[in-house]
Amino acid sequence: MIKLSGLSKKYGETFVVKNADAIFPKGEVTAIIGPNGAGKSTLLSMASRLTESDAGQVLIGDKLLAEWNSKELAKHLAVLRQSNNINMRFTVRELVSFGRFPHSQGRLTKADYTIIDNALSELGITYIKDKYLEQLSGGQRQMAFIAMVVAQDTDYIFLDEPLNNLDIKHSVEIMQTLHRLAAELNKAVVIVIHDINFAASYSDNIVAMKNGEVVCAGKVDGVIKEEVMELIYEIPFAIHVINGKKVCLYFNS
Amino acid sequence: MRDRIKISVLVFACLGIISWFIGQGLTVDNYQFFLKLRFPKVLAIVLAAIAISASSLVFQTITNNRILTPSILGFDSLYLLIQVLIVVGFGTTSVLVIDAIPNFLLSTTVMIGFSLLLFHFYFKRGSSNIFTLLLIGVVCGSLFTSMAGFLTMLVDPNEFAVIERAMFASFNNINAALVYWCTIPLVLCFAYLFLSSRKLDVLWLGQDNATSLGINTKRLTKQMMVVITIMVAIATALVGPVLFFGLITVSLTREIFDRFQHNFLIIASSLLAVFFLVSGQWFVEKVLTFQTTISVIINLVGGSYFLLLLLRNKIN
């Protein structure tokens, strides 16, 4: 598992993330939720070594983040951020192939190709595998990037707002895939997500943030509660249970 | 594969133009003389072409930008300043002016030394935005130009004529020994770039994705910048200010070929560069009969092409 202790990040005099603790266990999906500016993306960034923290530490498996060699870490941890604006002409397959880089350094073997094709079918995009990225819709492009992360075949997967640009059907398919990756393949999947209902339905753990601090963290049932949600989002919530899953209603406040 | 066909055509074109350039007008009587004259020149052209285009291509990958070339770091202004300082400080009869080799050694040492200093200061700050580095280079370039201009005011027309020659890149008076010596470092640098191709490919995905895939982007950038600097410094000291040549070849390469792999692109752009420079030099010698230097043509053509690129929004 990954354990964050006391993580902080400052820009100038302002703390963007302050003293954050969290645990990301393997075999489970953890969702990081909170309003704009809560520090969710920054927290994810620091945990995945994209950004340097100003205080605190990250424990990945049994080694501290600082002790990991980046090349070696890439075989265990994959991260995908929000904006993916690529200028070069790649086909979907070529993009997904990059996911194998930590393992094969660009020289793809037959085993690699199998993994790549599996990732493509896992995300349901085999039918567009030879299309150029620029020909795809935003949602299809997003799926391609997620397939690349899946092809990287890591124990830990970090995704920053993976459902951006995705329509309802694709969003559900992605969340189902992520849940499957965690439950069946024992990966730790960590996502920053805006839609708390998707978070409530598909994740096992929630980390709720506000103003840079972790306000509440734990199992879904312990966090998706009206008091907690209202504290974070500052609007009235009504939480119901439908088909065994918690559903938040906040639209008509 | 269409790209495969294109590059085969390019290989033949290069071999053809080189053979033509070397072999034109040779007879049994004069071949020894002409070969001794032409071979180092062609070698210099080939080396310069490869150095400039390979370094420009990798530079564009690192800066994630299709408009910039290493020349923006101010090498050309620094080179000119060095030449001016030599003339002003040592006079036109100094060995540094007359003999190409000491001049070359001094120029490359200063240029590489300056860049390394710049990189050291810059990378130590922990900043990861390369544009800042480029702007600093630009500022330095402007300073060098001011200083060179100031010193130019102090020299008489004879001395200025010597300086003026350094303002334009030229293959017309290449020192053969120098060319042979340059081959080794340039080949080594080129090999280094070529062997880093796969890592550079990953950079196409952006900094964050590259980091996620295990690439130490900061270290890679630093390494590439050092190698690029050495190649550009050597090319500039060997041939003169090279300004836009890298821009033309790299842009054309990207337009003509579809592939994204660096190992392919580096070779393709090198071949294209060799073809253009050899034909350009032939043009200067046979058609324009040495009335001008090749750098003037390059700058005009390259400059116009650059403007065209911008207008057609073929960048980013």
Place this chain on the structure above:
Amino acid sequence: MFSKQLYSKQHILAASIFIVLALSSLLLGAANVTLAGLFSGDEHAYDIYLISRIPRLLAIVLAGAGLSIAGLVLQQIMQNRFASPSTTGTIDCALLGYVVSLIVLQQASQWSYLAVIFTFAVFGTLLFVRILQQIQFKSVVMVPLIGIMYGNVVSALTTFLAYKNDLVQTMSSWSIANFASVLQGNYEILYLAIPACLLAYYYASQFSAASIGQSFAKNIGLDYQKIVFIGVVLIAISTASVVMIVGVIPFLGLIVPNIVSLFMGDNMKRILPWTAYWGVILVLACDILGRLIIFPYEMPISMIISIFGGIVFIYLVLKDKANA
């Protein structure tokens, strides 16, 4: 803040600094003249002041104010704090115009030269503005880089033409900014900077609106293209006259507006007079420095400003990144 008093302490301090520097400028020089000599009717002293020292001071004031304001206007219409006549190709196009006029016009009047230089500056800048409008994603720092590449291209063309006509040494030494050659009778064109600056002040609020963006400007009924065109014309007038009379002063239009806006914000009507003021002070101070360093010889101002301006520019860039 400036409240009831018509002339606050700030204004008095500002005026005093200027007077001190101006006097220093007037008194400094190779010729042995003093104010006393001037007032006692010494004709030689009178000549020196009238023909050389006072015109020099006036040229400095006009150039300093003109270029600084040109930079400010450019920054507003380009929506980029690193835009300036040196980073948008304006100065390089003006230089091209100068070389062309040298070749084509030969012995014509100063006004014909100015017309050619001005035309090149206007068209060159408009071309760059148009190019920039086409480029989609541009980081703040990329705009001056593109502008510099563009300027380099134009310079290459200029150098080629100069080379073909044996003008390279002339051009190169002439383009290094030097106030030493300013004499009564050959600098009057610089007075064009005055109407340019006044018009800039008149259109200031429109420039401010344009600086927010094209769609915003259209939204409030502003003719965006027209205001950009007016801005470019004003910039070109100032730049062309300074380039023609004085030479190339690098970075001035870049650093002065940026430093002023650091302290006073971006409201153009408010900062325009102060931009002009500080531009004058900077050029004056650098000119005096240039005259003192290797007295009685002069170090050209472009070198001093290159160093100082360069350092400030780098500082601004680094500061910008840190906050981004």
